[in-house]
Amino acid sequence: MESVNxxxxxxxxxxxxxxxxxxxxxxxxxxxxxxxxxxxxxISEAVHAAIEHSGLLDQEEVDRLxxxxxxxxxxxxxxxEQELARSRETEEALEAREGELTELKSRFGELTRALAxxxxxxxxxxxxxxxxxxLPAPVAPPPAPAAAPSSDMLMALVQEMANLKANLMQAxxxxxxxxxxxxFSAAIEKLAGSLNDRLETLxxxxxxxxxxxxxxxxxxxxxxxxGESKLESNMDxxxxxxxxxxxxxxxxxxxxxxxxxx
Amino acid sequence: MTEQxxxxxxxxxxxDTTVALGKGLDVGTANLAAAVQNDExxxxxxxxxxxxxxxPSDAYSKNMLTKLKVPYVVxxxxxxxxxxxxxxxxNVFGRETRRPMADGLVSPNxxxxxxxxxxxxxxxxGEPQVPGENCYFCVPAPSLDVDNNVVYHQGLFESLIGKLGxxxxxxxEAHAVVFSELADNDFTGIGLSxxxxxxxxxxxxxxxxxxxxxxxxxxxxxxxxxxxxxxxxRSKATAIKERGIDIRDPKSREExxxxxxxxxxxxxxxxxxxxxxxxxxxxxxxxxxxxxACAGGTSMIGGFIExxxxxxxxxxxxxxxxxxxxSEEALTAVAKGCLVAAAIGES
Numbered sequence: 001m002e003s004v005n006x007x008x009x010x011x012x013x014x015x016x017x018x019x020x021x022x023x024x025x026x027x028x029x030x031x032x033x034x035x036x037x038x039x040x041x042x043i044s045e046a047v048h049a050a051i052e053h054s055g056l057l058d059q060e061e062v063d064r065l066x067x068x069x070x071x072x073x074x075x076x077x078x079x080x081e082q083e084l085a086r087s088r089e090t091e092e093a094l095e096a097r098e099g100e101l102t103e104l105k106s107r108f109g110e111l112t113r114a115l116a117x118x119x120x121x122x123x124x125x126x127x128x129x130x131x132x133x134x135l136p137a138p139v140a141p142p143p144a145p146a147a148a149p150s151s152d153m154l155m156a157l158v159q160e161m162a163n164l165k166a167n168l169m170q171a172x173x174x175x176x177x178x179x180x181x182x183x184f185s186a187a188i189e190k191l192a193g194s195l196n197d198r199l200e201t202l203x204x205x206x207x208x209x210x211x212x213x214x215x216x217x218x219x220x221x222x223x224x225x226x227g228e229s230k231l232e233s234n235m236d237x238x239x240x241x242x243x244x245x246x247x248x249x250x251x252x253x254x255x256x257x258x259x260x261x262x
Numbered sequence: 263m264t265e266q267x268x269x270x271x272x273x274x275x276x277x278d279t280t281v282a283l284g285k286g287l288d289v290g291t292a293n294l295a296a297a298v299q300n301d302e303x304x305x306x307x308x309x310x311x312x313x314x315x316x317x318p319s320d321a322y323s324k325n326m327l328t329k330l331k332v333p334y335v336v337x338x339x340x341x342x343x344x345x346x347x348x349x350x351x352x353n354v355f356g357r358e359t360r361r362p363m364a365d366g367l368v369s370p371n372x373x374x375x376x377x378x379x380x381x382x383x384x385x386x387x388g389e390p391q392v393p394g395e396n397c398y399f400c401v402p403a404p405s406l407d408v409d410n411n412v413v414y415h416q417g418l419f420e421s422l423i424g425k426l427g428x429x430x431x432x433x434x435e436a437h438a439v440v441f442s443e444l445a446d447n448d449f450t451g452i453g454l455s456x457x458x459x460x461x462x463x464x465x466x467x468x469x470x471x472x473x474x475x476x477x478x479x480x481x482x483x484x485x486x487x488x489x490x491x492x493x494x495x496r497s498k499a500t501a502i503k504e505r506g507i508d509i510r511d512p513k514s515r516e517e518x519x520x521x522x523x524x525x526x527x528x529x530x531x532x533x534x535x536x537x538x539x540x541x542x543x544x545x546x547x548x549x550x551x552x553x554x555a556c557a558g559g560t561s562m563i564g565g566f567i568e569x570x571x572x573x574x575x576x577x578x579x580x581x582x583x584x585x586x587x588x589s590e591e592a593l594t595a596v597a598k599g600c601l602v603a604a605a606i607g608e609s
Contacts, residue, residue, distance in 0.1 A: 232336040233381065234328050240386050241346065245297070245305040245591050251445040251602045258448060258468055259606075 006073055007040040013080075283391060284607065285428070286438070286600025287383070287399040289419055291363040292458025292481055292559055294379075296386040297597035305601060307594040308386035312458075313359035314378045315348035316340040333385075335378060344378055352497040359497055365478045366402040366460035367415045380422055390427040396607045397428035398600040400435040402460050403474040406534050410478065431607065434474045436464030438599025443555035443589050451553040452583075454531075455596055456560035458482050461531045463538075465546055472546040477534045481560035484523040491519050508564030524563065528573045539580045551584035557595035561588050 023031060051062050288295040290312060297307045317323060319341040327334045332347040343351055352359045362368065362375035369375070387397065401416045416432050423430035433441075439453030439462075449469035455462040458481045464474040481503070488499040492515075502516050509521040539545060554574075556567060567588040574586060589595040 231377065231381070233334065235333050235335070235344070235381055235385050237328075238331055238333040238385070240308045240310050243307045243309055243591070243594055244300075245307055245594055245598055247303045248299065248305060248598065248602050248605060249303065251441060252605055254445045254448065255441075255469060255602070255606050 004037050004040045006070065007043070008036040009077065010073075011036060011039065282605060283395050284601060284604030285387060285390075285395065285397045286597045286602070286604050287387060287397055287423070288435075288438075288594070288597035288600060289363075289383075289399050289401070290457050290559070290596070291361070291366055291460070293593065294382050294386055295594055295597040296383075296388075297594060297601040298388075299601065299605065305598060307591075307597050308388075309593065310345040310382050310386055311349050312363060312379065312382065313345065313348050313352075313361050314375065315343045315352050315357065315359050317343060317351070335381060337377065338374075342378055344382060349497060349500070352495070353501050356495060357497070358495050364459060364482070365408070365410065366457065366462075366476065366480070367410060367412065368418055376418075383422065384426060387423075387426060387428075393427055394429045395427070396431065396604040397423050397426075398431050398433045398438075398604040398607065399423060400438050400596050400600055401432045402457075402462055403434050403436065403464070403476045405460070405476045405478045406538055408478040431604075433600055433603050434462065434464055434471060435460075435476075435596055436462035436474055437466065437471050438596045438603065439555055439557045439589070440464060440466045440469070440471075440599065441602040442591075442595040442599035443557060443587075444553060447553050450548070451555060452581075453599075454554060454556045454558075454561075456480060456527075456531070456556060456558035457596075458559060461527075461558075461560075463531075463535050465552075467546055467548075473538075475538055477531055479527055479530055480558075484520065484527055484560070487523045488516070488519045492516055503563065506564065509569055510565035520563075524566070525569055525573065527560075528566075528570050529576075532570075532573055532577055532579075536577050536579055548581065551582040553585040553587070554583055555587060555589060557589040557592045559593050562592045 018026075047066075048062065051057050057065070282299045284299070286297040288297075292312060293309055294312050295307050295309045297305050300306045316337075317340070319336060319339060323341055324334070324336075327341070327343065330347075332351075333344045335342045335344060348359050351357075360372055360375060362372050362379040364371070390397075399419055401412050401419075402410075404410065404412065420430045420432065435455045435457070436453040439455050440449055440451065443453065444451045444466070450467050451465070453462075453464045453466070460476045460478055460480050462474070462476040465472045481500070482496075484503060485496045485499040488502065489496045492499065499520075503520050507513070507517045507520060509517075509524045512518040512521040556570060561567070561570075567586065570588075571586055574583075591598065
């Protein structure tokens with residue numbers, strides 16, 4: 001009975017399915033049918049007859065060969081099934097990758113919109129700065145916030161820009177691993193670079209470029225100024241707490257010795 | 263006589279009236295300290311608390327503060343009391359002091375405190391003896407446990423100190439501890455600075471820093487947690503901590519809270535240092551056991567070094583360690599280390 005099923009599977013694998021309409025369209029009005037059991041029986045009989053007539057093998061050897069053939073058949077069938085499963089897994093992985101790509105595209109769109117918005121803000125601040133610079137200089141020292149952005153405003157702006165940059169870099173991080181996102185990562189990196197350049201340009205104009213990652217020395221000293229010419233204070237008349245400590249001659253001598261100068 | 267000779271004679275003779283060049287500045291979250299060599303062969307350190315308190319401005323208060331020699335500044339129509347006096351007044355009034363720095367760096371929430379901080383630094387540092395005199399100031403190392411960036415902080419103080427007429431140079435806070443405390447070890451070992459906002463660590467080999475990092479917990483973290491559990495202002499918690507208690511032998515519920523959080527802080531710092539060492543990145547190796555020098559205001563509490571040793575014994579430290587000690591001048595050791603760096607720079 002098992003051989004009949006195997007024959008059925010083999011026939012199924014090597015035959016095609018056609019509807020009656022399709023057969024009719026091919027010009028066939030009648031078809032001959034044969035049961036799988038009969039095919040199996042015919043094959044079995046043919047094989048046994050051929051072997052018997054050959055006189056080369058006894059019945060026991062024939063049965064052994066039949067069993068071996070059956071095992072071979074099962075093994076091939078299993079392999080085909082495994083190939084089919086692998087193919088399905090690959091298909092599912094492909095679908096997952098496509099989903100990720102769609103998500104990345106969506107995030108890319110969001111980041112692009114955020115970037116555009118930031119650029120617009122930066123341009124607005126630049127314009128305001130230009131306008132402020134073009135105003136005639138007052139004779140007397142002006143109150144701090146009137147003519148130029150205050151320290152607080154600069155700090156807030158720099159902080160905001162740094163945050164935006166950090167967010168952008170953070171968003172970029174998980175996209176680097178999968179192969180399909182490689183191009184996208186490069187695009188994000190390019191955008192981040194472009195944003196950096198713009199921030200740097202604006203920062204330099206405002207004198208705070210190093211705060212967003214520049215290497216050039218920047219003068220932050222004005223942030224310590226109160227905006228008033230001189231603060232009223234009694235600090236000059238106050239003595240600060242003093243502590244005496246051991247000398248550093250020995251430390252210096254050791255250091256000089258290490259440096260080869262002692 | 264060459265400039266080098268003159269420098270050496272100033273140090274060695276001590277009694278010479280000319281003071282050697284170079285100044286060290288500890289820009290700490292809790293305290294600001296400036297060190298300079300004096301004409302007696304020792305050093306003098308000016309210390310002021312890095313805090314302020316604003317109170318309503320009126321003529322009477324101003325007169326009183328002047329008579330009491332309490333430093334103040336009038337800023338934006340308010341009377342701003344500065345330094346230790348602000349801390350004391352805050353405790354009297356049950357208020358919190360305002361702090362220009364948090365977690366070892368300039369506080370983003372107190373930008374208008376910078377002018378006050380400038381006045382304190384100007385006061386403790388004084389004028390440069392010659393234009394462009396070296397002033398080494400300390401900066402924290404990047405933290406293991408929080409995402410921070412010292413570039414902005416460092417840039418701010420370089421600019422400020424430069425404006426005061428000095429040549430400003432930054433040095434890692436724990437590296438300064440090594441310069442101050444590990445001369446007998448040829449500046450090889452581990453320097454630890456327990457400050458108000460952070461704990462900094464630096465491993466050096468013959469004065470060269472091999473590895474430095476920080477964790478963003480310090481005395482302020484203890485104050486915050488003690489204040490939370492006791493339901494009092496942080497300034498009060500600080501006062502409890504600084505009134506001379508011994509964390510091995512707490513005498514009250516308040517002291518018990520301080521002791522618990524101190525032990526927790528020490529354990530946290532040691533665990534982080536250990537895991538950093540074990541991570542194996544840029545790890546130096548030493549043939550002989552190295553010493554650990556602790557410094558910083560937070561390490562000044564009674565029983566600190568004993569508890570440190572107890573907690574150290576509990577962990578399997580990956581580097582052989584010899585002596586563990588606390589600086590005899592824990593509060594001023596960082597400023598002193600900065601001064602050593604500045605003086606050697608001048609020579």
